[in-house]
Amino acid sequence: MKILIHENMVVSNVLVADTFTKRFMGYMFRKKPHYKVIIIKPCNSIHTFFMKFSIDVLFINENMEVIKKIEDLPPGKIIMPVKKSKMVLESKVGLFKNIEVGSKIIIQETQTKQGTVHNFYD
Template structure:
């Protein structure tokens, strides 16, 4: 009998990750920032985002509590919204193009 071994891929990202886990840091996020990201912003807890008052696009990764990727949004533009994602516990906001250049995919895990 043949059995297949399930492979789990863990990613380590080449960015400094800043954690936003207080009411004020989560509320502010990246709003009003003038220059694009050079690092990542992990918003915890969070299951949806808006791009109001943003001046640049970003890539967005929705994570479960154990950091499994359940949704990715590339090149999210200012004044757009992502409705609540079922099962999401955190959102990782990255520089635009990071999802493609790092080959981030749903089902993988991120080491934070």
Template sequence: MAKRVGRADTFFKRLRGLMFSRTFPGDIDALMLSPCNAVHTFFMRYSLDVLFLDSNMKVLHIIYGMKPGKLSPVIKDARYVVEMAVGSAGSSGVCVGDLLVWD
């Protein structure tokens, strides 16, 4: 699904996330935020696919094509959020209930 995953695992990295970028960064395929159970797309110019994962990496919720200027719901048991370029989640075939493995 993603070979190059960036990490946002400090307060400031999570706060910054992908804000102010014009396109999804070319040096990564996904950005994993932790701990995290909700995201926003304020100050962004492109849509994202967003996966919400629990502490076991089980997919709890997926937002396909989250548009700029939006706020996601809070996903109660989510521990991680993975942001991907729009279309990535759908083309990978990932579904709610899947377990993701990270090397």
């Protein structure tokens, strides 16, 4: 399992959408989010077609810095490509309220049986 960390605080568990099916489906066709955060990787643009709820969105560059933040994005919208974005984090509205453009985030594996933590994005 992976976790999202901001300012040394765990924000949420995350689902990594790094296969065609996971990337394609995301939050589409669901009445409410099935994961608090979905990481879409690689990604520099999104749409909210076929979604039934609004989301918050973070666009992340290769240095794990937030380069664009969109709050309360309603269904039926298109966000054109964001230059230098390598991944997108989508969440239920309000989860990213304390994360600002320029902030650094960390995505890590939770502790394994050996007690180590692995970085997600290298």
